[in-house]
Amino acid sequence: MTYLDHNATTPVRPEVVDAMLPWLREGFGNPSSVYSLGQKARAALERAREQVSGLIGASDPSEIVFTSCGSEADVLAIAGGAWQGHDESKGKRRKVVTSAIEHDAILLLGPQLRRRGFEVLEAGCGPDGVVAAAGMAALVDASTAVVSLMHANNETGVLQPAAEMMAAARAHGALAHVDAVQSLGKLSLDVESLGADLLSLSGHKVNAPKGVGALYVRRGVRLSPLVTGHQEKNRRGGTENLASIVGLGLACELAGRELSGASAHSLALRQKIEAGVLVLPGARLNGHPQQRLPNTAHFSFEGLDGHHLVVALDLEGICVSSGPACSSGASTPSHVLTAMGVDSKLATGSLRVSVGWGTTDADVDRFLAVLPKAVERLRALPAAL
Amino acid sequence: MKTRVLAAMSGGVDSSVAAALLVERGFEVVGVTMKLLPRAETGFGCCGSPSDVEDAKRVCDGLGISHYTADMSELFESKVIRPYVEAWLSARTPNPCVECNRSVKFGHLLGLAEAWGCAKVATGHYARLEDGRLLKASDLDKDQTYFLYSLTARELARVDFPVGGLSKTEVREKARALGLRVADKAESMETCFVPGRDVRGFVESRAESVGSSALSTGEIRDTSGRVRGTHSGLASYTIGQRKGLGVSSPDPLYVVRLEPERNELVVGGGDEVFVHSIVVGALSWTQAAPCGARRAEVRVRHRHPPASAELAPRADGSFSVCFDSPQRAPAPGQAAVFYEGDEVLGGGTILNGGAS
Numbered sequence: 001m002t003y004l005d006h007n008a009t010t011p012v013r014p015e016v017v018d019a020m021l022p023w024l025r026e027g028f029g030n031p032s033s034v035y036s037l038g039q040k041a042r043a044a045l046e047r048a049r050e051q052v053s054g055l056i057g058a059s060d061p062s063e064i065v066f067t068s069c070g071s072e073a074d075v076l077a078i079a080g081g082a083w084q085g086h087d088e089s090k091g092k093r094r095k096v097v098t099s100a101i102e103h104d105a106i107l108l109l110g111p112q113l114r115r116r117g118f119e120v121l122e123a124g125c126g127p128d129g130v131v132a133a134a135g136m137a138a139l140v141d142a143s144t145a146v147v148s149l150m151h152a153n154n155e156t157g158v159l160q161p162a163a164e165m166m167a168a169a170r171a172h173g174a175l176a177h178v179d180a181v182q183s184l185g186k187l188s189l190d191v192e193s194l195g196a197d198l199l200s201l202s203g204h205k206v207n208a209p210k211g212v213g214a215l216y217v218r219r220g221v222r223l224s225p226l227v228t229g230h231q232e233k234n235r236r237g238g239t240e241n242l243a244s245i246v247g248l249g250l251a252c253e254l255a256g257r258e259l260s261g262a263s264a265h266s267l268a269l270r271q272k273i274e275a276g277v278l279v280l281p282g283a284r285l286n287g288h289p290q291q292r293l294p295n296t297a298h299f300s301f302e303g304l305d306g307h308h309l310v311v312a313l314d315l316e317g318i319c320v321s322s323g324p325a326c327s328s329g330a331s332t333p334s335h336v337l338t339a340m341g342v343d344s345k346l347a348t349g350s351l352r353v354s355v356g357w358g359t360t361d362a363d364v365d366r367f368l369a370v371l372p373k374a375v376e377r378l379r380a381l382p383a384a385l
Numbered sequence: 386m387k388t389r390v391l392a393a394m395s396g397g398v399d400s401s402v403a404a405a406l407l408v409e410r411g412f413e414v415v416g417v418t419m420k421l422l423p424r425a426e427t428g429f430g431c432c433g434s435p436s437d438v439e440d441a442k443r444v445c446d447g448l449g450i451s452h453y454t455a456d457m458s459e460l461f462e463s464k465v466i467r468p469y470v471e472a473w474l475s476a477r478t479p480n481p482c483v484e485c486n487r488s489v490k491f492g493h494l495l496g497l498a499e500a501w502g503c504a505k506v507a508t509g510h511y512a513r514l515e516d517g518r519l520l521k522a523s524d525l526d527k528d529q530t531y532f533l534y535s536l537t538a539r540e541l542a543r544v545d546f547p548v549g550g551l552s553k554t555e556v557r558e559k560a561r562a563l564g565l566r567v568a569d570k571a572e573s574m575e576t577c578f579v580p581g582r583d584v585r586g587f588v589e590s591r592a593e594s595v596g597s598s599a600l601s602t603g604e605i606r607d608t609s610g611r612v613r614g615t616h617s618g619l620a621s622y623t624i625g626q627r628k629g630l631g632v633s634s635p636d637p638l639y640v641v642r643l644e645p646e647r648n649e650l651v652v653g654g655g656d657e658v659f660v661h662s663i664v665v666g667a668l669s670w671t672q673a674a675p676c677g678a679r680r681a682e683v684r685v686r687h688r689h690p691p692a693s694a695e696l697a698p699r700a701d702g703s704f705s706v707c708f709d710s711p712q713r714a715p716a717p718g719q720a721a722v723f724y725e726g727d728e729v730l731g732g733g734t735i736l737n738g739g740a741s
Contacts, residue, residue: 311453312501315389315415332456377500381493 002318002363006205006356007154007182007296013207013254013357016247020209023243031240032231041242048249052214055252056180056199057190065215065235066245070181070202071105072226073215076236077198078109078146080223081175082118085145087224093145093174095119099131099160100339101153103179107335118145129158129287129340136161137168144174151194152183155323155336155352156287157296159183166195175221181205181213185255186263186293197221203244207357208251212244262357266295269355269364273297276368277353280375286342286350296354300337300346304378309351312374318367321352387413390505390545391498393490394418394444394452396437398567399509399548401444402556405563406547407507408448415503416445416452419494421461421485422578440567447565455497457489464488466578466591473588474597476643477718478623480532480734481576487535487669495543507545512729514549517541519671519729524552531687534722534732535669585621592620603648605632608641608657616650619643625658625714639714659711663735665721666703670731681723681730683708685715691724703736 003011023044029037031045049061058064067073078096085093096113098106100122110120123136131149140147147169151162162178169176177198180189185206191199198221203212217223217235229237255262274297277283282302301309306322313320323334333347342350353367390412392404407414418441438454445452465484472479490508498506511522511529519541522528536544548556560568579587592600600618607613614632616622621629626640630652641653663685668674677698682691683706693709706721715721715735722732 305456307456308497308500311455314451314453315501374500377502381496381500 002366004353004355004359004363004367005319005321006359007157007352007354008321009204009210010207010356011358012204012209012247013251015254016208016251019250020243020247023246027242031242041240044246045240045242048245051249051253052201053216055184055189055256056201056216057192058216059192060219062233063216063219065217065232066240066248067213067215067236068211068238068241070179070200070205070213071103073200073202073213074103074105074148074177074179074181075109076215076223076226077175077177077200077217078106078148079113080226081146081177081198081221082113083224084222085175086118088222089145093143095121095141095144096146096148097121097123097136097139097144097169097174098148099123099125099136099150101125101129101131101155101336102148102150103154103181106148106150106179119143125339127341128289128291129153129156129336130291131160131165133161133164133168136165140168140172140174142172144169144172146175146177148177148179150179150182151189152180152187152293152296153287153336154182155334156298156340157182157293157354158287159187159291159293162196163194166197170195170197183293185252185259186266186295188259191216191218198223203248203251206248206251206255208248209244212241212248214248263294266355266359269359269361270295270297270353272361272364273353273355273367276364277371280372282379283375284346286337286340293354295356296352299351299353300342301349301351301375301379302346304349304375304381306348306350308378309349309374312378313367313370316370316374318370320367322350323352387411388505389413389415389501389503390507391494391501391503392416392450393494393506393508394441395509395573396440396444396567396570397509397573398560398565398570399511399556401441401509401565401567402551402559402563403507403509403545403547404444404450405448405559405565407545408450410547414448414450414507415501416441416448416450417494418442418452418454419461419489420454420456420458421465421489423458423462440570444565444567447563455494457493460493461485461489461578464492469576470588470591472718473584473620474592474599476599476619476622476645478716479718480720481578482532483535483720486532491533491536491540491544495540498543505543505545507547509548510546511553512546512549513727514541514544514546520549520727521724521729522546523550527553529687530724530729531684531720531722534671534720534729536671537669538672541671585618588620598648599645601648603650605630605650605652607638608651608653613638613652619645619648619650622650624716658714660708660715661711662705662707663715663721664699664703664705664737665733666736668702668704668731668733671729672731674731681725683712684720684722684724685712685735686719696723704733 029041031042049064052064053061121139125131149165166176175197178196179200181202184201197218199216204210227237286298310322333344337347394400394416418438442452469479469481511527513520599620605614605616638652639658641651641657683694684691695707697705723730
């Protein structure tokens with residue numbers, strides 16, 4: 001199998017699995033328990049907190065709140081931040097500013113917040129997939145509770161002006177949230193230089209297992225919890241998913257240690273992919289040509305359905321996607337490409353290729369060997385109308 | 386390397402067993418469920434509704450084969466739903482299953498299968514294939530060849546009907562033996578995209594974009610020209626229909642023909658809906674087209690016992706079909722399908738069927 005969909009999820013590294021296993025076996029204690037079994041669990045939890053905080057430049061490990069996933073971290077940041085901001089400002093802050101190209105976890109939160117009386121504004125993006133910082137900043141004012149922008153887009157890989165938006169948020173006293181789920185481990189991340197109050201991340205995008213994520217919460221920032229309970233300093237209740245948290249910790253440490261080499265490796269593979277794909281007739285690259293994650297290439301092919309192409313490649317043992325994994329199945333253009341103004345026919349014919357830990361030159365060669373015939377065969381189909 | 390076959394899976398028992406039989410026969414089977422309805426209209430238990438997709442996925446999980454969805458809703462809209470509405474609005478009785486098979490299942494899907502490296506497309510239809518010839522199903526009660534007449538020799542070489550040699554009972558037994566959760570799933574008999582069997586309501590909801598007088602009331606006359614009542618718009622009637630005429634009469638009355646030019650519905654006694662001959666257009670042949678006139682048994686609707694007839698080509702490319710004995714209520718828009726014994730020779734669309 002040739003796996004080229006690291007933006008959807010990543011393989012768990014064997015050393016991460018090894019580090020997790022003791023906490024599923026003899027180290028099963030509850031981190032809140034008094035006796036030594038619990039104390040050991042608690043120590044492992046805190047060690048993981050240090051490892052995660054180290055990767056994002058948090059000044060104190062206590063600023064890391066473990067969650068069940070990146071989506072939960074996003075919702076805790078935005079809904080938890082909006083409710084808290086609303087209450088603390090005695091109802092004055094009732095606006096959330098975000099962008100039209102966010103992950104569904106955030107986009108689908110909009111209607112929920114609107115039903116509860118919040119105004120939710122989504123800034124658009126240019127044809128290059130970059131959200132215009134000036135336009136988005138203009139939406140922020142003293143009534144804004146939270147400003148949220150992704151660091152890198154999950155579909156196109158295009159980098160966003162997160163630091164500028166965080167500055168705009170803080171200038172108006174709003175909470176500044178960065179969704180860094182897709183950039184963690186691919187780019188160097190620093191909450192200080194980003195100026196973020198809140199930053200979400202996810203385990204399974206960095207070679208840790210699914211079912212664990214984290215939210216960085218700057219010291220002094222208060223959020224209304226979504227899951228109540230005393231764990232995580234009352235910010236997120238529920239007995240900690242210790243083994244997975246340990247896995248996330250180690251994965252973050254490894255990602256930090258290997259970042260520059262891994263980035264260069266990804267970039268070389270991506271450039272090879274792009275060079276090989278863009279010589280095909282009717283193929284084009286979506287998104288800003290330079291300002292992108294090193295591991296992500298997003299293409300459109302004229303005259304075919306990207307979903308059909310994904311199936312054709314899967315039948316040859318190659319895993320890629322035509323849009324975000326969460327919405328696979330329907331041949332409808334993605335909200336990101338729509339926001340970029342990509343023609344709907346071209347948007348339907350899209351393909352995302354994302355490399356990562358374990359991707360080899362041979363994987364890329366195999367993909368490039370199989371792709372042209374699959375594209376050609378699908379193009380030979382009569383138009384569906 | 387195993388031969389790859391695409392199994393079109395609706396989530397029902399027939400296509401599930403078809404896929405299972407192919408796995409048993411040693412093929413590399415790829416399951417596909419077509420999404421035929423736009424998102425907003427799914428959910429009432431038709432092809433490609435979310436629950437059917439789930440059923441198909443679970444069957445594939447159990448068989449250990451891949452499953453994909455293929456969104457063909459735009460194609461289905463343009464080739465099946467829109468022509469269906471237009472037919473009712475021009476006082477014809479459409480046959481959407483024939484169109485779906487022609488354009489979608491054995492049109493686009495067959496092409497997609499080829500692009501995916503599949504040698505064949507298999508479905509759960511009750512029909513048999515022998516040396517590239519299309520034959521009635523072993524279970525004559527379930528035979529679906531009426532809806533498959535438009536398959537050509539080239540297409541027949543690339544399709545498979547694995548359950549065509551089984552009875553429905555055998556199919557359900559097989560499904561139970563395989564532990565398929567869809568073994569006892571109810572059969573879908575209605576037009577899959579018309580919610581709640583309300584054809585008139587559906588046509589009205591779609592009529593705006595088409596525009597037609599077939600939804601306006603008009604006169605009901607009998608064959609002698611006498612006014613017998615008021616009809617609610619010709620789009621609600623089909624030839625041979627008895628129910629819902631709203632005309633009181635000592636003897637039962639039936640729709641004999643629809644006259645869209647005058648917006649009139651013509652009714653008559655039971656004997657008046659029998660016809661000696663029809664004209665059939667848009668012909669399709671499973672093998673080479675006949676050179677001249679020939680004998681055949683002809684079905685004018687699903688489950689109609691095939692009637693002996695003489696087929697003769699006409700100057701305009703259509704065929705006249707003269708029955709040995711008059712047949713009841715062939716309706717324009719429906720298919721006329723030609724058989725020789727068990728074999729399907731071909732068929733076409735009935736152009737005129739009114740009483741002669």
